[in-house]
Amino acid sequence: MRWHPLEAAFWLATLLPFVLAPSYLSLASQIAITALFALSLDLILGYAGLVSLGHAAYFGVGAYAAGLLSKYLFGEPLTGLAVSGLAAGGVGYLSSHVIVRFRHLALIMLTLGFGLLLFEAANSASALTGGADGLQGVAISPLLGFKFDLYGRTAYAYSLAVLFLCFLVCRRLIHSPLGLALRGIRENALRMPAIGAPSLAHLRMAYTVAAVMAGVAGALLTQTTSTVSLEVLSFGRSADVLVILILGGAGRLYGGILGAILYMVARDQLSDMNPQYWYFWIGLLLVAVVMFLPNGILGGASALYPKRQ
């Protein structure tokens, strides 16, 4: 559980944008939100070993919950965050009862189907969600007295703080008995019942925690941009976060964060590129990563340095 000096350096470096790149703080907060989303997927994919093509479902639930709460009840961000996280967690908990029982194609299809279901439901329920036009009337109050200004200072501080806290939670989980149990399931799922392990219950727990985190990320997006669109529930978002996590390296805690930084910075720098070509390069990248760097960038890096005891 000890902190590696590189880790401390990394987290200190996340404060640099305030000083070195103050005009990019909005982008930085988007990166933090995406990193949190990717981290939540890592719990499911990298640690619990479940392939999900529909993780955006929980992101979207959190996003819409935060938006609707601010529109109809109150706009205080912190309570909104908590409520949205709980909402997404609830959906995650319920869906986990079905999802964790499956593997292979059935699991892929179920998660994909579930994500698409929620997207269609939100699309149809346009009276509530605003449908394709997005949710109107999202009104976020200042955070602890700080307004969400156009420079993104509050947004980035907020997103970064939430990311760090959730990261700490993940870190604890991974080094806990549940983390060990998840590793056991991944290493040999067949052996687990033979040592009396309730594998499904363990997976449901991890899945629910991940859903809460994804919901929190979605709520952050709503609160920092004051908008919610259908896109938060789209397959595109599920696919993007998957690409990001794989790029950085799943099962290594920092993979999602690294992937998010690289992906979002690249997309920002190349934003004038025709979207078709962007996806061409992403496709090529995916092919290359699977063929040559199956454990992502962090995996490749750790292969270069022998594991310390």
Place this chain on the structure above:
Amino acid sequence: MLSTRNVNKAFGSLIVASDITLEVPRGARHALIGPNGAGKTTLINLITGMLEPDSGAIVVGGEDVTSLKPEARVRRGLARTFQINALFPRLTALESVALAVLEREGRAHNWWRALPAFGPAIDEAHAILASLHIPAQKETRELAYGQQRLLEIALALATRPRILLLDEPAAGVPKDESQQLFTAIAGLSGELTVLFIEHDMDVVFRFASRIHVMVGGRILVEGTPAEIARDERVREVYLGRSHRAAA
């Protein structure tokens, strides 16, 4: 302690278990032998719950466990090892056994406290590993094959079973490593009820007080080692008819 009653199982027209009834009393050491494909491992799978019988009952300590899931049967004290190692390759021996201990205690669900905080469980894991001379800090995939077979037993023991099912514990273990294995098996508590599958007759005659012979999915005969050694049907099954005259 452990008994099966009229257990039947078929996959389509392939009958893998036919009217299996056997009983292993408390503290006994029984062996299950038979040619390859006789259905011995299948029977273990039926007893542990990995396979569901078409009919019949599995009784553990007087309780009918036929409808219970494998995890639940482990909690009732039924543990097994696998013929082909079913270990956690990248977990260390200590992590593997500690996991089994924590699962037994029902504390593997805990995600808030760090592992080192569970001192007693880790100490217990150390003790089990030490008693079997398995290095604790090595990753499972780096252990010698004989040590891995011992780790199989360690995992089963960590669940504090009342009944232990050993599926060919000595399988594939080179001669120079098998001594430790036999010491371990000999050292098992007298309270423990053991049923083991083995092909190595030396091991069988050394440890078993009673032998069940299984052929083609059914129990052919059961008896003391001396009775089985004399039984003509058993010789026929193992040695073929032409050897009968030479007996």
Place this chain on the structure above:
Amino acid sequence: MLASVVGVLFDGLAYGMLLFLLSVGLSVTLGMMNFVNLAHCSFAMVGGYAAVWLTGRFGWPFLAALPAAFLAGAAVSLVLERTLYRRLYRASDLDQCLFTIGIVFISVAVAAYFFGTIQQSIRTPPWLEGSFGAFGLSFSAYRLFLIVASLAVAALLVWSLERTRFGARVRAAVDNQRMARGLGIDVDRAFMITFALGGGLAGLGGALAVAMVGLDHQFAFTYLVYVLIVVAVGGLGSIGGSLAAAALLGISDMAGKYYFPWLGAFVIYLVMVGLLMWRPVGLFGKR
């Protein structure tokens, strides 16, 4: 009332048959090798664009373009299998998923580059345009052609699977790959041919799709979901399953759009999720 039901059934069946052609190859290869090829609809796209190009640019007759589309799909899938896919047979589900999604992205971009992002159209012969009347209703000639052609293909497939030696080898490989290898069956070769056949059928489906549902650069993605649903619901490795699931899906989709337009595709996804929960191996699946 009855007229609309019959109409929905007919149109739904036509759509279902199209989905069948697009999906059957994936179902069989998935059942054989457990290789999750999400790029299957890219082969359909190749066939579709090939047909559009041949009829548009070179003035080929429609019926001649169909076998060409089949060959195009088969060729591309064969090349892909021989060069890239075969390295991933032992890879994890996730890796196969990601790799083939990457191929889809690439194919979508390539299609956009060469053909633009506009909807493509194809010239069909006059005898396939228009409709004919029966039972007081009017039926689209093209859709009838689609139904008949697909059923013929299905019959041919089932016949070859049941009656030819090659078919027997394929069935053995789907049932139990290890055993099939042990019996001396060249599973890799059987797979290669089946893969090419599946890709070819997808290409044929793509060509036939243009006149019915249109074709654009996103085709590989748009229809991927439907194809996956057919395969998952119908069961891996089952031609009959694909046929039944595709028909079911096509009719449900049409009925949904006609009677419950506000629900959109919700019903389809709900049916799929419900069915998979009940029978994870699909309606006719084996494992």
